[in-house]
Amino acid sequence: MVDLRKEYPRPQLVREDWLCLNGQWEFEIDNSESGEAREFFKREKLDGEITVPYCPESELSGVGNKDYMNCVWYKKDVEIPADWKGKRIMLHIGAIDYHARLWVNGKYVASHRGGYVPFDADVTDALEEGSNRITVCAYDHLREGLQPSGKQAHKFASSGCHYTRTTGIWQSVWLEPVSPAHLISFKAFPNISSVSAAFELEISAPALGCVAKIKASYDGRPMGEAESEINCNSVSLNVKLNEKHLWDIKQGELYDLDITIEKNGEVLDSVRAYFGLREVFLDKTGMVLNGRRVFGRWVLDQGFYPDGIYTAPSDEALKKDIEYSFALGFNGARLHEKVFEPRFLYWADKMGYPVWGEHANWGLDHSRPESILSFLPEWLEAVKRDFSHPCVIGWCPFNETWDVNGSRQYNGVIKTVYLATKAADGTRPVIDTSGNFHELSDIFDVHDYEQDVELFKSYYADIANGVINDQCERRKDWKGRQKYDGKTPVFVSEYGGIKWTGKENAAGWGYGKSVTTEEEFIARYKGLTDALLDNPEIMGFCYTQLYDVEQEVNGLMTYDRQFKFDPQIFYEINTKKAAIEQ
DSSP, X not given: OOOOOOSOSOXXXXXXXXXXXXXXXXXXXXXXXXXXXXXGGGOSOOSEEEEETSOTTSTTTTOOOOSOOSEEEEEEEEEOOGGGTTSEEEEEESOEESEEEEEETXXXXXXXXXXXXXXXXXXXXXXXXXXXXXXXXXXXXXXXXXXXXXXXXXXXXXXXXXXXXXXXXXXXXXXXXXXXXXEEXXXXXXXXXXXXXXXXXXXXXXXXXXXXXXXXXXXXXXXXEEEEEOOSSEEEEEEEOSSOOBOBTXXXXXXXXXXXXXXXXXXEEEEEEEEOBOOEEEOSSOEEETTEEEOEEEEEEOOOBTTTBTXXXXXXXXXXXXXXXXXXXXXXXXXXXSOOOHHHHHHHHHHTOOEEEEOOOTTBOTTSTTHHHHHHHHHHHHHHHHTTOTTEEEEEOEEOOOOBTTBOOOOSHHHHHHHHXXXXXXXXXXXXXXXXXXXXXXXXXXXXXXXXXXXXXXXXTTGGGTOOOOHHXXXXXXXXXXXXXXXXXXXXXXXXXXXXXXXXXXXXXXXXXXXXXXXXXXXXXXXXXXXXXXXXXXXXXXXXXXXXXXXXXXXXXXXXSOBSSXXXXXXXXXXXXXXXXX
């Protein structure tokens, strides 16, 4: 039985009244892209069905079409609850890849570009009494070089580290009634020294003249409150907390929030939220969390699932991936080439699991200056969406921005995105590009898949003297891509990737020479990892990767989440005290 993902999709901004639209929708593939000209938005019926929120490439969708799909259409008839009358009705799509357009009862309502962030639309003015027809189409041109597509395969079939594509809806769809005067979003700014938190509330225009109130609690006990008259679209409040409960690794301490918009004592909007009391910053050596130096034992998580592709088959599956990571001795993850869904970040918040937020930049031709128009708006939406998740301890908009036509293209796109990210969030470190190229970055990070333990160790033995023999130094064709200046922390943000299928010379893609025995795998893993843990100039590592994905077999687990080896072996290796923790 398919799990329809009926849990509330946006755990950090919860309203009691909502209607989940996941389940069966009518569906049609429109490869000629003539659906708008043929007025599909007026049709009584499309020619197929799909199970939302799973993409049509997935088995869980009931479609399972792995071919290119230039455009797809969805239709669902919905009854609006009678007691929602007088409210504004919002349609939310957690994510739809890539360019989406929306009609209600044949009337055009809104559009959105970006396959990894929410599409929210006020559909009130298009609604009618009784049944209402919602029609959505999504155009997906991932091979044109002007839309981020992450690890989705541009070739027809999956190969190497590129996997099955995702087209159309891949996160939950729901309706929600709101007062014209309502909370749009909020940002939390915790302060552990003063045991307080500042909040920036974004408010709808009709709320002018109302009062915004915020109450914090912990385990049901009142912790503090504040209120302010609303005189503009942004309201700042500061809450002094009665008790200090720090959010930390494996310690997901969270304060609950009740946020209301009131007028003359009447509650117009009520939202449940939460935040974590924690601070993170960098110094020359590395990362400091709540005043304590930590070594990042991160693992690469690509957010793919055998049956759901981009969409987890259940909320429990999201939680389990974090549990698996902890069982292997990791203390966080790089969320790689994908903006993960809010439910994953919720579990990371609850479980004390620090993560790096990253965009799906692969597929975007960053050498074209106009690419910033496709990339930056969506990335800033992601930063805004996830700003208040305590689990997010840093941003990395780009991963491995490779040369174009054999040469590095300096067009300012990467630097501009870095500066925009710092402007949007001054509370977290930012890596401009993870791996082998930096224009402007808070951290010097490298990707290094050298499999020889002694060579690998030697490349980073002289960091204290400003020497790093990374791939850019070792390869003549990469000379000049980046140079360590001795001023920023050093992060080996991809390493290992040891290929293992359990069989000698078995099919599958991985890095370097494959091992042939379990003993050889473990010895290589320990040698590479010890080289990083024992180096007092390295702030953390990120092992590639938590689980296999399709043909890529360098995970510590199989694609269906079975441990390849006893996880306790890796737990003991990974949790050894690092040199910077001594």
